[in-house]
Amino acid sequence: MIIGTGIRTFGRSLAASKIGLIGGIVLIMLLLGALSTYLLPLPDPVHGNLLQRLKPPSYQFFNLASHPLGTDQLGRDMFSRLLFGSRVSITVGCTAVLIGGVVGVLVGMISGYAGGITDRVLMRLVDMQLSIPLILLALIVIAAAGPSLGNLIIVLAITSWIRYARLVRGQVLALRRQEFVLSATAVGAGPWHILRYYLLPNILTPILVIATLEFSRVILLEASLSFLGLGVQPPWPSWGRMLAEGRTYIATAWWVTAFPGLAIVLTVMSANFVGDWLRDFFDPKLHSAGE
Numbered sequence: 001m002i003i004g005t006g007i008r009t010f011g012r013s014l015a016a017s018k019i020g021l022i023g024g025i026v027l028i029m030l031l032l033g034a035l036s037t038y039l040l041p042l043p044d045p046v047h048g049n050l051l052q053r054l055k056p057p058s059y060q061f062f063n064l065a066s067h068p069l070g071t072d073q074l075g076r077d078m079f080s081r082l083l084f085g086s087r088v089s090i091t092v093g094c095t096a097v098l099i100g101g102v103v104g105v106l107v108g109m110i111s112g113y114a115g116g117i118t119d120r121v122l123m124r125l126v127d128m129q130l131s132i133p134l135i136l137l138a139l140i141v142i143a144a145a146g147p148s149l150g151n152l153i154i155v156l157a158i159t160s161w162i163r164y165a166r167l168v169r170g171q172v173l174a175l176r177r178q179e180f181v182l183s184a185t186a187v188g189a190g191p192w193h194i195l196r197y198y199l200l201p202n203i204l205t206p207i208l209v210i211a212t213l214e215f216s217r218v219i220l221l222e223a224s225l226s227f228l229g230l231g232v233q234p235p236w237p238s239w240g241r242m243l244a245e246g247r248t249y250i251a252t253a254w255w256v257t258a259f260p261g262l263a264i265v266l267t268v269m270s271a272n273f274v275g276d277w278l279r280d281f282f283d284p285k286l287h288s289a290g291e
Contacts, residue, residue: 020281023274026270027270034086037084042079043077044080049075051075057069057070058070069259070253072245073249082239082259084236085237093215096218097214099154100161101214104168105207108171108172109172109195111165112172112173113194126165130162137155143230147229152230163210175203176199205282208278213275216275222238226240227241227243240264
């Protein structure tokens with residue numbers, strides 16, 4: 001009963017937030033598009049037909065053979081490449097956010113709860129990384145390890161864990177002196193037990209919000225690195241790589257850059273919309289003000 005009531009409240013809040021609803025719909029469509037690459041007989045996104053190069057959109061959307069979004073400079077179907085590019089973006093975004101979140105939450109909880117020299121050392125590591133521009137750090141790591149999907153995910157995770165660490169540390173510092181934590185300590189609960197069963201459940205909400213916002217940042221950074229040639233390598237499609245390959249044809253074939261650019265913009269904006277809605281939904285002050 002409690003779970004059902006919570007789901008209904010969650011659904012009503014999402015339906016009432018037009019921006020959050022739009023963002024959620026776009027992200028669901030993105031996920032369905034990525035899944036369709038495993039299910040639908042889409043045109044080959046890698047091998048094209050030079051006789052069909054730079055063919056404009058046909059606007060016969062339900063006829064995949066007609067290239068509804070046109071073709072690129074090598075005669076490859078743009079619609080198919082966009083869908084396969086969404087699969088890359090979702091894989092990279094979700095994996096990097098998950099890895100960065102796990103590392104950052106663990107570091108933040110240990111730093112905030114342990115305090116003392118442990119806290120100072122871990123926070124100095126955070127400060128050191130914050131002093132390095134993210135793009136520069138990504139360029140250094142990828143240049144040293146080589147461009148690949150796995151290295152790209154590692155780089156993006158490295159650039160995202162510090163946000164979780166600082167947020168979680170602040171939350172743990174505020175909670176560790178609360179009565180329920182002191183009571184657990186008094187009855188003999190160990191540090192890991194307290195972190196797992198008492199502190200972590202109370203900080204999941206801000207973690208969820210920042211993970212949603214980090215997803216959009218990771219998508220944008222992945223596209224930037226792919227645009228520079230340091231992300232997903234050809235011939236596999238990536239939105240950033242598609243922008244880089246099509247920038248020469250902006251004046252003569254606008255669709256080659258317009259559609260991947262629009263995909264990046266819609267994905268980043270939608271993730272930010274959902275993140276803003278989640279922040280408002282879980283903020284008790286906003287609920288109190290609305291009541």
